[in-house]
Amino acid sequence: MNGYAGRILMVDLGHNHIETISTQEYIAPFIGGRGIGVKLLYDLMSKDGGVLEGEDVLVFMTGPLTGTLAPSSGRIDVVAKSPETELLGGANAGGFFGPELKYAGYDGIVIHGRAPSPVYLAVFEDKAEVRDAGHLWGKGVFDTVRALREGDQDIQVACIGPAGENSVNLAGIAFGLRNYAARGGLGAVMGSMNLKAIALRGTRGVDIAEPDRLRDTAERMRERIKAMPSYREFPEWHYKLFISLEEDGKSFFGNYESTAWDERFEAYESVERFVKHAEFRLETCFGCPLRCWAYMNVEGIGGANVIACQGTLPSLVNFTKVKDLSKVWEAYLLCQDLGLDTSGTSAAIAYAMDLYSRGILGPSDIESLELVYGNADAVVEMIRRIATREGLGDILADGVRKASQRIGKGASERAVYGKGGLELWLMEVRPFKGVALSAAVTDSGSPNRATYGLCEFYYRTMREHAQMAARNLVGTEAAAIPTTYEHKPKLVAMYEDLHTLADSLGVCSIPFMPVGLDLWAGAYSACTGMQISPKDLLTVAERTRTLERLFNIREGTSRQDDTLAERMFREPLDHGPWKGEVLDRGRFEDMKDVYYSLRGWDQEGRPRQETMERLGLR
Amino acid sequence: MENQRQGVDMARVITIDYDRCIGCKTCETACSLVHEGRINPAEARINVARYEQIGVNIPVTCHKCEDPICMAVCPQKAITFDPALGTRIDHSRCIGCKLCIMACPMGGVSLNPTSRQVIICDLCQGTPECVKVCPEQALEYVDSGIWSQKKRREAVSKLSRFLEETIQ
Numbered sequence: 001m002n003g004y005a006g007r008i009l010m011v012d013l014g015h016n017h018i019e020t021i022s023t024q025e026y027i028a029p030f031i032g033g034r035g036i037g038v039k040l041l042y043d044l045m046s047k048d049g050g051v052l053e054g055e056d057v058l059v060f061m062t063g064p065l066t067g068t069l070a071p072s073s074g075r076i077d078v079v080a081k082s083p084e085t086e087l088l089g090g091a092n093a094g095g096f097f098g099p100e101l102k103y104a105g106y107d108g109i110v111i112h113g114r115a116p117s118p119v120y121l122a123v124f125e126d127k128a129e130v131r132d133a134g135h136l137w138g139k140g141v142f143d144t145v146r147a148l149r150e151g152d153q154d155i156q157v158a159c160i161g162p163a164g165e166n167s168v169n170l171a172g173i174a175f176g177l178r179n180y181a182a183r184g185g186l187g188a189v190m191g192s193m194n195l196k197a198i199a200l201r202g203t204r205g206v207d208i209a210e211p212d213r214l215r216d217t218a219e220r221m222r223e224r225i226k227a228m229p230s231y232r233e234f235p236e237w238h239y240k241l242f243i244s245l246e247e248d249g250k251s252f253f254g255n256y257e258s259t260a261w262d263e264r265f266e267a268y269e270s271v272e273r274f275v276k277h278a279e280f281r282l283e284t285c286f287g288c289p290l291r292c293w294a295y296m297n298v299e300g301i302g303g304a305n306v307i308a309c310q311g312t313l314p315s316l317v318n319f320t321k322v323k324d325l326s327k328v329w330e331a332y333l334l335c336q337d338l339g340l341d342t343s344g345t346s347a348a349i350a351y352a353m354d355l356y357s358r359g360i361l362g363p364s365d366i367e368s369l370e371l372v373y374g375n376a377d378a379v380v381e382m383i384r385r386i387a388t389r390e391g392l393g394d395i396l397a398d399g400v401r402k403a404s405q406r407i408g409k410g411a412s413e414r415a416v417y418g419k420g421g422l423e424l425w426l427m428e429v430r431p432f433k434g435v436a437l438s439a440a441v442t443d444s445g446s447p448n449r450a451t452y453g454l455c456e457f458y459y460r461t462m463r464e465h466a467q468m469a470a471r472n473l474v475g476t477e478a479a480a481i482p483t484t485y486e487h488k489p490k491l492v493a494m495y496e497d498l499h500t501l502a503d504s505l506g507v508c509s510i511p512f513m514p515v516g517l518d519l520w521a522g523a524y525s526a527c528t529g530m531q532i533s534p535k536d537l538l539t540v541a542e543r544t545r546t547l548e549r550l551f552n553i554r555e556g557t558s559r560q561d562d563t564l565a566e567r568m569f570r571e572p573l574d575h576g577p578w579k580g581e582v583l584d585r586g587r588f589e590d591m592k593d594v595y596y597s598l599r600g601w602d603q604e605g606r607p608r609q610e611t612m613e614r615l616g617l618r
Numbered sequence: 619m620e621n622q623r624q625g626v627d628m629a630r631v632i633t634i635d636y637d638r639c640i641g642c643k644t645c646e647t648a649c650s651l652v653h654e655g656r657i658n659p660a661e662a663r664i665n666v667a668r669y670e671q672i673g674v675n676i677p678v679t680c681h682k683c684e685d686p687i688c689m690a691v692c693p694q695k696a697i698t699f700d701p702a703l704g705t706r707i708d709h710s711r712c713i714g715c716k717l718c719i720m721a722c723p724m725g726g727v728s729l730n731p732t733s734r735q736v737i738i739c740d741l742c743q744g745t746p747e748c749v750k751v752c753p754e755q756a757l758e759y760v761d762s763g764i765w766s767q768k769k770r771r772e773a774v775s776k777l778s779r780f781l782e783e784t785i786q
Contacts, residue, residue: 069644103659177670204731204732208656222751283673283675291754295672303671
C-alpha cells in the first residue's frame with residue numbers, strides 16, 4: 001500500500017491481546033492522523049465512558065505523509081478522553097516516533113484496557129508484545145528512554161514520567177528526550193492503563209506511488225519553508241521569542257493580572273545571556289528544515305533539548321515571573337523529566353501564587369513554601385509536588401479549573417482557562433478576538449491545536465503578512481486586526497481546518513500554511529497514488545471537526561460550554577498596546593452564532609442533520 | 619571556485635560538516651527514494667546517527683577511501699574502484715557475505731534489510747541527492763584534491779577567531 005502502512009495495531013492491555021485492523025476503510029473519509037484518531041476514539045469509547053477508570057481508549061495515529069520525504073513530516077497525533085476537561089483530548093507531537101512507527105509497518109496504535117501491573121509495549125518490525133515494566137515504573141522520562149534504548153540508540157520511545165503514573169492531569173506523553181504530546185493530560189491516561197512506554201523500531205519502510213513527483217514536490221515545499229520569515233529567525237528564536245511576544249502585544253504575566261511586569265526586560269536580557277552562554281546546538285524534527293529546537297547544556301544544571309516556543313521557557317518565565325534563568329532551566333528539566341506539560345504546569349503554579357497573594361490560600365495550604373511570584377525555589381519544589389501529588393501539589397495536579405473547585409473560597413473567580421477548563425496557551429486572549437473564539441469553540445480545549453499562528457498573532461510586527469493571510473483566507477484584510485469581532489468566525493474556521501489537515505496528514509502546522517494546500521495535496525497524491533484536491537481535503541477537515549464536536553455533544557456539552565473563564569470578559573487589560581481591551585459578552589456570543597452557522601451547526605452548537613448527512617457522519 | 623574548475627577531471631567526495639547537521643534525516647529519506655523508489659532509512663546509503671542526550675547528529679556514509687578496505691576484503695571482487703565515483707558494488711557478483719560491512723572502519727557499508735543486498739553510496743553517479751536536499755549544507759560534494767587545502771584555510775580562520783577572543 002502506498003503512503004500508508006495499511007494496518008493499525010489494536011492493543012487490549014486488560015486481556016494482553018494484540019491484533020491489527022486495516023487502515024483502508026478510514027482513509028477516504030478521514031485521511032489519517034487526527035482524523036482517523038478521532039473516528040476511532042468516537043467509535044471505540046462508550047458514551048459517558050469514565051476517564052482514568054479502565055475504560056479509556058488512547059489512539060496514536062500517523063498520517064500518510066508521516067515519515068516520507070515531504071518536509072516537516074515527523075508528526076503523530078494522540079487522542080483520548082482528557083482527564084482534565086473530561087471531553088475530547090488531543091495533542092500532536094513531532095520528533096521521530098511517528099516515522100519509526102510507519103517503518104515498523106503500522107499507521108497507528110490503539111490502546112485500551114488496563115494492564116494488571118506496569119507494562120510497556122514493544123514493537124519491533126511487525127512483532128508487537130506487551131512486556132513487564134516493573135523496572136521502569138517510577139523512573140523519570142530521561143532514564144526510561146535511556147533504559148529502553150540500551151543496545152540500540154535508534155529505538156524510538158513514547159513514555160510517561162512519574163506525573164503520568166500519578167494520574168496528574170497536567171501530564172503529557174514524552175517522545176524520546178524531547179517532543180511531547182503535552183496538553184490535556186494524555187500522560188495520565190497512559191498511566192492509568194499501567195502503560196509506562198512504547199518502544200519501537202522498524203526497517204520495513206513505506207512504499208511511494210510516484211517517487212519522482214514526490215522529489216519534485218518536496219523540493220518546492222522546502223523552498224517555500226526557507227522563504228518563511230521565521231526560517232531566518234529560528235536559530236536565535238530561543239531568546240528573541242520573548243521580545244517578539246512583547247512586540248506583538250501577546251505577553252501577560254502571572255495569573256493574567258497584568259500585561260506589564262516592571263522587571264520583564266531584565267528577564268528577557270537574562271534569557272539572552274543564558275542562551276548565549278550555554279552549550280548550544282540547533283536541532284530539528286524529522287524532515288524539517290525549520291530548526292525550532294536546540295540542545296542546550298549548562299554546566300552544573302544539565303542538558304536537554306528545548307523548543308523555541310511559548311509553551312516552554314516563556315511559560316515558566318512569564319507565568320511565574322522568575323528572572324534567574326538557571327532556575328528556570330532547572331524547572332524546565334524537571335518538567336521534561338517528570339513528564340509534565342510545562343505550559344499548563346506553569347499556569348497552575350502562577351494561579352496558586354495569585355491565590356496566596358490574595359489570602360485565598362493560606363500559610364497552612366502552602367506548607368512552608370514561600371509561594372510568591374519570582375521565587376524560583378518555590379516553583380521548582382511545586383513542580384515536584386505536582387508530579388508526586390503532595391499537599392497543594394495534589395490539588396494543582398488536577399489543573400486550574402478543577403483545582404479552583406476543590407479550593408473554594410473565591411478561587412473559581414481567579415481561575416483562567418478555555419473550553420472544558422484547559423489552561424490557555426501563553427498568550428493574552430482578550431485583544432485577540434479570533435484566538436478567544438477559538439479557545440472557546442475548539443473541542444480539544446487547546447487553541448494552539450486549533451488555530452496556532454492565526455494572522456492576528458503578528459498583526460503588529462508583520463502587518464503586511466497578516467493582511468495578506470487574511471485576504472487570502474477570508475477575502476478581507478480587516479480580518480487580521482486583532483480587536484475586531486467581524487470576520488473572525490470565518491477566519492477561525494479556516495485555520496481550524498488547516499490545522500486539522502496538518503495533524504491528519506502527519507505534518508507540522510507551523511510550515512503548513514506557508515507551503516500551501518496545493519503542494520500538500522500534491523505530496524499526498526505522489527505518496528499514495530490517490531488524487532485529492534485542496535477542496536476535497538477541506539471537506540475531510542470539516543468532517544473531522546464536526547465529529548470532534550459530536551464527541552463532546554455525546555459527553556453532554558452544549559453552547560454554554562463554548563466559553564472562557566469569566567475574568568476574560570470582566571477585567572480589561574491594564575497596559576500596553578491593547579490597554580482597556582476585554583471581551584464583550586454580546587459580541588462574543590454573536591461570533592459563536594456566525595461560527596456555528598458557517599459550520600452547519602444549529603444555535604446550540606449541534607451539527608444539523610443535513611450537515612451530518614452531507615459529511616456522511618452517522 | 620568550483621565553477622571555475624569546470625571541465626577539469628576530478629574525483630569528488632561527499633564531505634560532512636558535523637557542526638551543521640541538525641538531524642532532520644532528509645538525506646536518508648531522499649537517498650532511499652532515489653535508489654529504491656521507496657522511503658526507508660534502513661535502505662539508505664547514508665544514515666544520521668542521532669545522539670539525543672547530547673544533541674549531536676552525525677551523518678555516516680561511504681567515505682570513498684583511496685585504498686578501500688571493502689574492496690580488498692571482498693572474496694568475489696564484487697567491489698571495484700572507479701576513478702571518478704570511487705567504490706562501486708556489482709550485485710551480480712556479490713554473495714552477501716558482509717565482510718565489507720565488517721571491515722569498513724567508517725560504517726559506510728550496510729545491508730538493505732528488504733532486498734538483502736549490500737549497499738554502498740554510488741554518489742548518485744555524480745549528482746548526490748543527499749547533498750542536494752540537505753537544508754543546512756552539512757553535506758557538500760567537493761573536489762577531493764583541493765578540499766583538504768580548503769580545510770586548512772578554514773582551520774586558520776577558526777584559529778584566528780579563537781585567538782582574537784582569547785587575547786581580548
